Amino acid sequence: MRIQSNPMVLVSADLLVQLMKRTGDGREVSVRELADAAGCHPSKVDALRNGRRRNSSHDEALAIARRLGVDLLVLWQHSGRTVEAPVEPPQMVAVPA
Template sequence: MEPAKHRFLLVNPDRLRMLMARTGTGSAITLRALASEVGVPHGTIDHLLSGEVRTQPAEVAYAISRVLGVDPLVLWAPTGRSIPADGPTPALAGTP
């Protein structure tokens, strides 16, 4: 039996939007360009920004963070016993 893949919860869609407006290089990146760099359909990024989708596999979460030039924990919280992958989003320290 294969273990479940580790998923990460997007802490705040507005933070993702803000970081897309000014990446680690100081320039903006579009939704489609981010999706292309990460290697996911553009709908994945769109759903994250709208809040329709809240979690991603670890490799996607890390890739998004890398492209934006931030530490993964700026955008993502690892899911597990204290942070479920589904259900209501728990109050996370430092989130508005």
């Protein structure tokens, strides 16, 4: 299994199905068309639609949202930090005099 740096989590499979039936331009989009737009295999989109899968890469999630005509965070949420955690400076060590 490939580790994703910042996977996105689908908010609702039902919402994805509804948005596929009526996209931002008013037309229906098929699983294959959505997969082509996202650059992934149609089985991945089908698994998202059926609730068997909830995670996707940020790039795929963004492409799916754009094809459906919605903002990214309407359909997806971040699964972790959106920015890298700050690095703590090393602690100073007391040296006996």
